[in-house]
Amino acid sequence: MAELTTEALEAHARTLSAHRESFVHAPGETIRPAGSAAAAEQEALAWLARFEASRGDALSLGERLGSGGMGVVREARQEALGRAVAVKTLRADMRDPAHVVRLLREAWITGALEHPNVIPVHALTVDGEGAPQVVLKKVEGEPWSSLLADPERLPTEAARRDPLDWHLGVLRSVCNALAFAHSRGILHRDVKPENVLVGPFGEVYLADWGIAVGLPGRVGGRIPTQAESDALAGTPAYMAPEMVRGAPVDERTDVYLLGATLHEILAGAPPHAGQGMLAMLGSILTTVPEPPPGAPPELAEVCRRALDPEPAERFPSVDAFAEALDAFRAHRVASRLAEEADARLQELLAHLERDGGKGDSGEGDRGGGDSGEGDSGEGDTGERDAVQRAFGACRFGYLSALEVWPGSERARAGLARALEAMIGAHLDRGDAAAAAALAAEHPDLPPPLGARLEEARAEREREQAMLEAVRREQREMDPRIGRGRRLAFALTLGTLFAIAPVAGGLRTQVFGVPQEPRELLFWPSFGLVVALVAGARWRRTLVATRLNRRLMGTLIFAMALLLAFHLGAIARGLDVETIQVLDIAIFFTLTSVLVGFVSRRLWPSALAFALAFAVAVVDPAWRWAALSVSNWTLFANFLRIWPPFGGGAEQQCSESAQTLEEGDAGPYL
Numbered sequence: 330m331a332e333l334t335t336e337a338l339e340a341h342a343r344t345l346s347a348h349r350e351s352f353v354h355a356p357g358e359t360i361r362p363a364g365s366a367a368a369a370e371q372e373a374l375a376w377l378a379r380f381e382a383s384r385g386d387a388l389s390l391g392e393r394l395g396s397g398g399m400g401v402v403r404e405a406r407q408e409a410l411g412r413a414v415a416v417k418t419l420r421a422d423m424r425d426p427a428h429v430v431r432l433l434r435e436a437w438i439t440g441a442l443e444h445p446n447v448i449p450v451h452a453l454t455v456d457g458e459g460a461p462q463v464v465l466k467k468v469e470g471e472p473w474s475s476l477l478a479d480p481e482r483l484p485t486e487a488a489r490r491d492p493l494d495w496h497l498g499v500l501r502s503v504c505n506a507l508a509f510a511h512s513r514g515i516l517h518r519d520v521k522p523e524n525v526l527v528g529p530f531g532e533v534y535l536a537d538w539g540i541a542v543g544l545p546g547r548v549g550g551r552i553p554t555q556a557e558s559d560a561l562a563g564t565p566a567y568m569a570p571e572m573v574r575g576a577p578v579d580e581r582t583d584v585y586l587l588g589a590t591l592h593e594i595l596a597g598a599p600p601h602a603g604q605g606m607l608a609m610l611g612s613i614l615t616t617v618p619e620p621p622p623g624a625p626p627e628l629a630e631v632c633r634r635a636l637d638p639e640p641a642e643r644f645p646s647v648d649a650f651a652e653a654l655d656a657f658r659a660h661r662v663a664s665r666l667a668e669e670a671d672a673r674l675q676e677l678l679a680h681l682e683r684d685g686g687k688g689d690s691g692e693g694d695r696g697g698g699d700s701g702e703g704d705s706g707e708g709d710t711g712e713r714d715a716v717q718r719a720f721g722a723c724r725f726g727y728l729s730a731l732e733v734w735p736g737s738e739r740a741r742a743g744l745a746r747a748l749e750a751m752i753g754a755h756l757d758r759g760d761a762a763a764a765a766a767l768a769a770e771h772p773d774l775p776p777p778l779g780a781r782l783e784e785a786r787a788e789r790e791r792e793q794a795m796l797e798a799v800r801r802e803q804r805e806m807d808p809r810i811g812r813g814r815r816l817a818f819a820l821t822l823g824t825l826f827a828i829a830p831v832a833g834g835l836r837t838q839v840f841g842v843p844q845e846p847r848e849l850l851f852w853p854s855f856g857l858v859v860a861l862v863a864g865a866r867w868r869r870t871l872v873a874t875r876l877n878r879r880l881m882g883t884l885i886f887a888m889a890l891l892l893a894f895h896l897g898a899i900a901r902g903l904d905v906e907t908i909q910v911l912d913i914a915i916f917f918t919l920t921s922v923l924v925g926f927v928s929r930r931l932w933p934s935a936l937a938f939a940l941a942f943a944v945a946v947v948d949p950a951w952r953w954a955a956l957s958v959s960n961w962t963l964f965a966n967f968l969r970i971w972p973p974f975g976g977g978a979e980q981q982c983s984e985s986a987q988t989l990e991e992g993d994a995g996p997y998l
Contacts, residue, residue: 333611333614333615335607338607338610338611338614339607341573341574341610341614342606342607342610345561345573345606345610348360348561349606351565352565352606352609352610353605353606353609356564356565356566356599356601356602356609357521357523357564357565357566357599358564359519359524359537359539359540359562359563359564360561360562360563360564360565361399361431361539361540361562362540362560362561362562387407387408387409388405388406388407388408388414388416388454388462388464389405389406389408390403390404390405390416391403391404391405391406392404394415394467396420397537399419399420399423399428399431399432399539400417400418400419400420400423400432401417401418401419401420402415402416402417402465403415403416403418404416404467405464407451407452407464413467414451414464414465414466414467415464415465415466415467415468416462416463416464416465417432417462417463417465418432418456418460418461418462418463419432419460419461424460429460429461431539432461432463432539433453433461433551434539434541434551434552434553435463435537435538435539435541436450436453436461436463437453437551437552438515438538438541438552439463439465439538440453441513441515441552442506442509442510442513442515442538444505444506444509444510445505446502446503446505446506446509446533446534446535447506447509447510447534447535447538448465448466448468448526448534448536449465449466450463450464450465451464451465451466452464468526468528468532468534469528469529470526470527470528470529470532470534471526471527472522472523472524472525472526472527473499473522473523473525473526473527473533474521474522474523474525476496476527477496477522477593477594477597480492483495484527484529484531493594494658494661496594497594497654497657497658498658499525499527499533500587500590500591500594500654501651501654501655502533502535503520503525503533503535503587503590504587504647504648504650504651504654505651506533506534506535507520507535507583507587507647508646508647508648508651510541511580511583511646511647513547513548514543514544514546514547514548515538515541515542515543515544515547515548515552516541516542516543516544516555516578516579516580516582516583517535517538517541517583517586518540518541518542518562518563518572518578518582518583518586519537519539519540519541519562519563519564519567519586520535520567520583520586520587520589520590521564521566521567521586521589521590521593521599522590522593524536524537540562540563542554542555542578543555544579544580555577555578561573561575565601565609565613566589566599566600566601566602567586567589567590567599567600567601568601568613569582569585569586569589569613569640570613570614570638571640573610573613573614574614579640580645580646580647581640581641581643581644581645581646582640583647584635584643584644584646584647584650585635585636585640585643587635587647587650588600588631588632588634588635588636588643588650589601589618589635589636591628591631591632591635592618592620592632592636595620595621595624595628595629595632596620596621596624600612600618600636601613601616601618614638617633617636617637617638618632618633618636619633620632620633625657625661627656627657627660628657631650631653631654631657634653635650659733659734660733660734660737662730662733662734663730663731663733663734663737663740664730664734664737664739666726666727666729666730666733666740667726667727667730667737667739667740667743669726670722670723670724670725670726670727670730670740670743670744670747671723671739671743673719673722673723673726674719674723674743674746674747674750676719676722676723677716677719677720677723677747677750677751678750680712680715680716680719681716681750681754683712684712684713684716684754716751716754720747720750720751723743723747724744724747724748726740727740727741727743727744727747728744731744744770745771745772745773748767748768748770748771749771749774749775749778751764751767752764752767752768752771752774752778752782753778753781755767756778756781756782756785759785761782761785761786761788761789762789764782764785765782765785765786768782804874805874805875805876806874806875806876807874807876808876808970808971810870810873810874810876810877811867811870811871811873811874811877812971813870814863814867814870814871816971818859818863818867818871819964819967819968821859822856822859822860822884823960823963823964823967824964825855826852826856826960827957827960827961827964828957829852830952830953830954830956830957830960831953831954831957833953837953843905844905845905846898846899846903846904846905846908847899849895849898849899849905849908849909850892850895850896850899852891853888853889853891853892853895854888854892856884856887856888856891857885857888857889857892860881860884860885860888861885863881864881864885876927879923879926879927880923880927883919883922883923883927886919887915887916887919890915890919891912891915894908894911894912894915895908898911906949906952909945909949909952909953909956910942910945910946910949910952912956913938913941913942913945913952913955913956913959914942916938916941916956916959917935917938917939917941917942920934920935920938920963921935923935928970930966930969930970931963931966931967931970933962933966934959934962934963934966934967937958937959937962937963938959938963940955940959941955941956941958941959942955
C-alpha cells in the first residue's frame, strides 16, 4: 500500500471535516450516512400513510432497555400473542424523513435475515404519533463489549477458565450471521463487539444493521445498494481503509471488520486510535495493525491477514476467515492434548529409568535383556504396571491430538519419542514381539533402534526355529503316536518269543526230543515276516515317527541278523546249544543298541540279557530259562516305558525335551 503524505492526509481530512467530532472524540461510535434520496423519503412516507389506518399490533410499552444514536429500545408486551418483546423506535428529535427511512430499512434488512444469530423481527408497526416501531425479540443479554472489558462477567466457569476460546466462539457465531447476510447480498459495515448481544444461555446476535447496504445486482427495492449510499459510514476505530477513501466495499470489507474485532479480543482495544483526526486517518489508511506480542502466533497471523489494507490480500470470504478460526481452535485443543501427553511422557521416562530400561535412548547394552526373567517382586511388577499406564496415557493423548489436528508436529514428535522409549524398554527386557508391534506404529525408527530391533527379530527367529526343532524332535520321539498298533504288535510277537524258549526247553529237557538245527530258522523267519507285514500294513503309525521307525528297524534288523547268523552257524556245523547261547549274546547287543539310540530306560532289558548270557555260558542247560526270563523282562520293560495307559508317554516326552535342552541329542538324532 502506497505511503500517504501529511499533505494528502490533510486534504482527505478536509473532505471529511463534517465528521471531525466522530474521528476525534468518538472513534468508537458509528457514523451514519447523512440524508437520503428523495425517492426513499417518498417511499417511507407512503408506507406510513398505508399503515396509519391499522396502527398494527397493540403494544403496551414498558421501561427503556437502551438507546443509540437515533433510536430508543423499550420493553413492551405484544397483546395479540401475550409475550414480552423489544420495540425500537426513533428518538423524539430524530423523526425526520431521513431517520424514518433509516429505521425502516434497518427493519427490512433485519427482517430479511432469518438466522439464529440475527435478532428476529416480529412486526413493523407505527405508534400513536405515526412514527415507525420495530417489534423485535426481547434478548436477555448484554453487549459483547462489556464482557470483553470485564472477564469476570463471563457467563460460565468454563468461559472464565478459557476466555480466549469463549470469545472466539462468539466471533464464530458472528461469522455465521455475516456469511448468511452475504449469501443474501447484504453487507453489515459496522461489525464490532458493541453491536453483538450475548444472551445468558450462549445466544449470540449480530445487531444494528442500520448502515447495512446491498451488493449491486443482489438486492433492490427497499434495501439500498452501496451505489445509492456512498456517504461515509462506519465506526472509525474499526474502519477498513476503503471505507474512508470512499472506494467500493464488498464482502472483504466485513472480513476486515471481523479482523478488527479479533484484534480487540487479542489486544483489548480496536485496531485504530490516535490523537486528532489526522492521527486517526493515518492509522486507518497507512498502518497495518499488529496483534500484541503475547498473542498465539497462528491466531495473530489470522488477524494480520484479515486486517491487510489491500482487500485482495485478505481472506476472500467470511467462510474462509471462519475456517481459519476453526483451525486455530482445533489446533489449540490438539496442543493442549499434546501438552498433557508430554507430562505423561515425562512420567513414563521416569518410570523406565527406575525400572532400569534404556528405551528412551534407543541404545544401550543388551545386558538388560534378561531383566524380565525371574522378576517376581511386587515392586518390579508395580513399576512395570506404572510404565504401561503412563505409556497408555501419553500415547492416547498424542493420538487424540493428531485426530483433532493431523498436522501437529508436537504430537507427532511426542508420540515418536514415547514409542521409541517403549520399544527400547521391550528390547531391554528381551520382548522382541512387543517391540516389533510398537515399531509398526512408528513412521521412522532411528537407525540405532532399528538395528537393535532387527537384531532382536533375528534372535527371536533363531529361538523360534530352535523351539520348532525341539517340537519336531519331541514328536518324532513321542511314544503316544502309534501306541495302540505298537502295543498289539508287541503283545503278539513278545508273547510268542517269551513262550517259545519255554516250549523248547520242555521238549528237550522233559520229553527228551532233541531240536534239529534247521528248526532254529523258524522263529527268526517268522519274526521277520510278521515285522515286515505289520510295518507294511500299519505303516502310517508304526513308521510315522523316528521312535517307531527305530523300534521296527531294530526288530527287523534283529530278526534278519538272527536268521543270517543261524544260516551261517548251521552251514559251519555248530550245534544247537552253541547257537542258542550265542543268540542270547546277540539279543544283549541289540538291546544295548536300543538303550543307546531309543531310550536309556531299556537298561534293565540289556542287563537281563547280559546275565542270561553269563548263565548260559556257565551252564548251557539253563539257556532256555535264561532266554525266557530275558524275553519277559524285555516285554515288561517295554510295557513299563510305553504303557497303553498312564503317564509313561508324558514322562518319555519330558525325557526327550530334557535331553535336547542339555545338548545331549545323540539318542534322538
